[in-house]
Amino acid sequence: MFQAIDYSCEGGVAVITLNRPDVMNALNTQMRAEILEAMKRAEAEARVIVLTGAGRAFCSGQDLGDGVAAAGLDLERVLRDEYEPMLKAIYESPLPVISAVNGPAAGAGANLALAADVVIASEAASFIQAFTRIGLMPDAGGTYWLPRQVGFARAMGLALFADKVSARQAADWGMIWEAVAEVDFAHHWQARAAHLANGPTAAYRAVKxxxxxxxxxxxxxxxxxxxxxxxxxxxxHDFREGVLAFLEKRAPKFEGR
Incomplete structure (x- = not known):
C-alpha cells in the first residue's frame, strides 16, 4: 500500500517508518501524502502512534530534488497543501504520538519530529534548523514549536545560526522528552509506546x-x-477501573474509552 513509508500495527501500537534511507528519509510529495494516510489509518485501529526512520537518519528534511527541483519549487503551495495537513494530523491526533528519533533530524525533518506529543531520541540523533544555510527560514511548524519548547532566546539562536543540537542537549533544553543510549533505544521507545497503548486513551486525549x-x-x-x-x-470505565485497581492493589486494565 505504501512506498515511501512502512506501516505496521500490533498490540495497539501503530508504527509509521519513513523509508527512503538512500536519501536519509527526505520528505517528498509522496511521503507526505503517505504519512497523512497512515495517520488516518492508525487512528482507526491503534491506541498510540510512533513515527521513526529507517536506516541511519530520522529525516533530512525537504527533498530538494523532488519534482521540479529547488529553482522551480513553489514553497508556499507545498507548505500549505502538503505540509500543513500532515503536520496538523500529527499535532491534532486524538491519540498519543511519539517521535522515535533514531538519527539526524534536519530542517523540516526536525520539525516533523517536534510535532509529536513526545520525542524520544537516540543519543545518535541530532536536531538542526538548517534553513538559513540555504537562504530560508524555519518552516514546517518550527517557528511554533521551538519558542514553546526551548524559549525565545534559544529558538532565535537555533533559527539564525543553524547550529546542530545533540539529542542530550535537546533533552536538557526541554526540546524533547528524553535522550536514550543508542544500544537501548529501540527497546526503550517500544516499551514507552506499549505503556501508552495499554493506558487510559480518553485521559490522554484530555491531557493533550x-x-x-x-x-x-x-x-x-x-x-x-x-x-x-x-x-x-x-x-x-477507565476511571472506575483505575480506582478499583488501586483499592485492590493490582494493575489496572484500561480499555481506552
Missing part, C-alpha cells in the same frame, strides 16, 4: 487538549476546561 489550549486561556477559562474534561473522565 488541556495543555495545548492552556497557552491561549486565562486562568478562569483553563479551570473551566479542566472541570469539563475531568467531569467526563470521571464517568468513564
Amino acid at each position: 487538549r488541556s495543555l495545548r489550549e492552556g497557552y491561549a486561556n486565562d486562568l478562569s477559562q483553563q479551570l473551566e476546561l479542566e472541570a469539563e474534561l475531568q467531569g467526563g473522565l470521571g464517568e468513564s
